[in-house]
Amino acid sequence: xxxxxxxxxxxxxxxxxxxxxxxxxIIGRLDRVISxxxxxxxxxxxxxxxxxxxxxxxxHRSGLSNAQLARRAYVTPQAMNQVLAQLAHAGLIERExxxxxxxxxxxxxxxxxxxxxxxxxxxxxxxxxxxxNGVDFAERESLRKVLIGCVRALGGGLx
Amino acid sequence: xxxxxxxxxxxxxxxxxxxxxxxxxIIGRLDRVISxxxxxxxxxxxxxxxxxxxxxxxxHRSGLSNAQLARRAYVTPQAMNQVLAQLAHAGLIERExxxxxxxxxxxxxxxxxxxxxxxxxxxxxxxxxxxxNGVDFAERESLRKVLIGCVRALGGGLx
DNA sequence: CTTATAATATCAAGCAACTTGATATTGCAT
DNA sequence: ATGCAATATCAAGTTGCTTGATATTATAAG
Numbered sequence: 001x002x003x004x005x006x007x008x009x010x011x012x013x014x015x016x017x018x019x020x021x022x023x024x025x026i027i028g029r030l031d032r033v034i035s036x037x038x039x040x041x042x043x044x045x046x047x048x049x050x051x052x053x054x055x056x057x058x059x060h061r062s063g064l065s066n067a068q069l070a071r072r073a074y075v076t077p078q079a080m081n082q083v084l085a086q087l088a089h090a091g092l093i094e095r096e097x098x099x100x101x102x103x104x105x106x107x108x109x110x111x112x113x114x115x116x117x118x119x120x121x122x123x124x125x126x127x128x129x130x131x132x133n134g135v136d137f138a139e140r141e142s143l144r145k146v147l148i149g150c151v152r153a154l155g156g157g158l159x
Numbered sequence: 160x161x162x163x164x165x166x167x168x169x170x171x172x173x174x175x176x177x178x179x180x181x182x183x184x185i186i187g188r189l190d191r192v193i194s195x196x197x198x199x200x201x202x203x204x205x206x207x208x209x210x211x212x213x214x215x216x217x218x219h220r221s222g223l224s225n226a227q228l229a230r231r232a233y234v235t236p237q238a239m240n241q242v243l244a245q246l247a248h249a250g251l252i253e254r255e256x257x258x259x260x261x262x263x264x265x266x267x268x269x270x271x272x273x274x275x276x277x278x279x280x281x282x283x284x285x286x287x288x289x290x291x292n293g294v295d296f297a298e299r300e301s302l303r304k305v306l307i308g309c310v311r312a313l314g315g316g317l318x
Numbered sequence: 319c320t321t322a323t324a325a326t327a328t329c330a331a332g333c334a335a336c337t338t339g340a341t342a343t344t345g346c347a348t
Numbered sequence: 349a350t351g352c353a354a355t356a357t358c359a360a361g362t363t364g365c366t367t368g369a370t371a372t373t374a375t376a377a378g
Contacts, residue, residue, distance in 0.1 A: 006231075006307055006310045006311065021303065021307070022215075022283070022287060023287060023290070023291065023299070023302065023303060023306075024193045024197070024283065024286070024287060024290070025212070025215065026303060026306045026307060026310070027186060027189055027190050027193060027306070028190055028193070028194070028212065029232075029233065029310055030186055030190075030306055030309055030310050031186050031187055031189075031190035032232070032233045033233060033310055033313050033314075034183045034186060034187070034313065035187070036233065037313055038183070048363075048364085050363085050364065050365095053184070053187065056181075056184065065326075065327085066326080066327060066328085067325070067326060067327080072165075073188075073191070074188065074191045074192060074195065075364085075365070075366090076365075076366065076367085077325095077326080077327070077328085078327095078328075078329085078330095078365090078366075078367085078368095079364070079365050079366075081327065081328055081329090082328095082364080082365085083364085085328085098326095101325095101326080101373070101374075102326095102372080102373055102374080103325075103326045103327070103372060103373040103374080104325090104326060104327085104373085105326085105327070124181070124183065127183070127313070128181060128182060128183060130312055130313065131182070131183070131309045131312050131313055132182065132309065132312070133312050134308070134312075135305060135308070139301075139305065140182070142298075143182065143302065143305055143306075144180065144182060144185060146294060146298065146302055147182075147185045147186070147189055147302075148165055148180070148185060149293070149294070150189055150290045150291065151165045151185070151188055151189050151192055152165065153289055153290050153291070153292050153293075154192050154193065154196055154286070154289065154290050155192075207334075207335085209334085209335065209336095224355075224356090225355080225356060225357085226354070226355060226356080234335085234336070234337090235336080235337065235338085236354095236355080236356070236357085237336090237337075237338085237339095237356095237357075237358090237359095238335070238336055238337075240356065240357055240358090241335080241336085241357095242335085244357085257355095260344070260345075260354095260355080261343080261344050261345080261355095262343060262344040262345080262354075262355045262356070263344085263354090263355060263356085264355085264356070
């Protein structure tokens with residue numbers, strides 16, 4: 001007996017009604033599997049998934065503040081501050097004073113940070129391709145759009 | 160400036176190319192938001208998201224063993240044993256000897272477990288509807304199918 | 319000018335959900 | 349009998365978060 005409906009050994013016939021599995025359950029399991037995979041690829045670089053994700057966000061949008069990063073990650077500023085402290089200690093990010101605000105610090109990737117991130121990104125990208133094997137471009141875009149819509153529909157903010 | 164591409168305040172025009180955001184990133188954020196929401200609904204019942212999920216799995220398939228539950232959740236048996244210990248202590252599950260195997264214990268929901276789960280399920284179901292507002296049935300099914308496929312494509316197993 | 323408020327960064331301590339390590343017990347194969 | 353895989357569970361540790369707290373900026377209002 002298969003351990004889970006998500007398991008390879010459970011075959012779905014094209015004519016059978018799809019089992020009623022909650023989307024939130026699938027998302028939870030998929031996220032768990034993704035994280036474990038990413039962890040495999042990046043742990044040789046002494047990076048955690050959380051740290052990697054933060055680096056990745058910064059590569060898309062440099063100069064974000066601790067508070068902004070925290071909001072994007074749906075965690076508290078204190079949690080994000082700890083992540084940033086680790087990354088700074090590893091030399092992967094640097095903090096600069098904000099141009100007009102004496103309190104805010106802008107976070108940027110260092111060259112080392114960019115280098116490490118690039119290597120990890122390659123592995124993660126390969127995983128994404130594997131994950132979406134057989135899903136064509138239009139469906140991928142549709143998938144992304146719907147899932148982003150889900151985040152938004154739930155208000156996508158901190159409690 | 161919006162804090163994230165996932166944020167409500169960022170409007171996507173129908174004619175613009177969709178921003179290149181990794182699916183794994185979206186999944187991560189969506190799962191985070193879902194978990195926070197579920198936690199809001201179930202915490203009054205002294206349940207954690209992990210505990211609730213386990214109860215939910217058991218309601219779909221009773222009699223699973225600790226090892227099977229662990230595999231389905233992509234965690235170690237020890238981790239699952241701790242969850243089950245908590246649920247047993249709360250009177251929400253019971254463990255019975257397996258019919259033919261002297262080592263395996265079959266886990267079932269108690270009546271209390273079923274009652275608590277039903278209440279939480281109602282709230283979670285409402286959240287799912289909210290999350291999928293505007294997504295029609297066919298698209299929901301397609302979404303589920305693709306995401307399950309993603310789990311499978313990643314091998315969906317323990318490291 | 320003073321006062322109040324919101325937002326910022328960061329130190330401190332604690333907690334939940336995992337992990338690795340270990341052990342004993344079953345069932346099956348050789 | 350021996351060996352191996354799978355089971356349940358005790359033990360200790362780690363990670364990624366939380367809540368609590370504090371000081372500092374910037375802004376608004378009186």
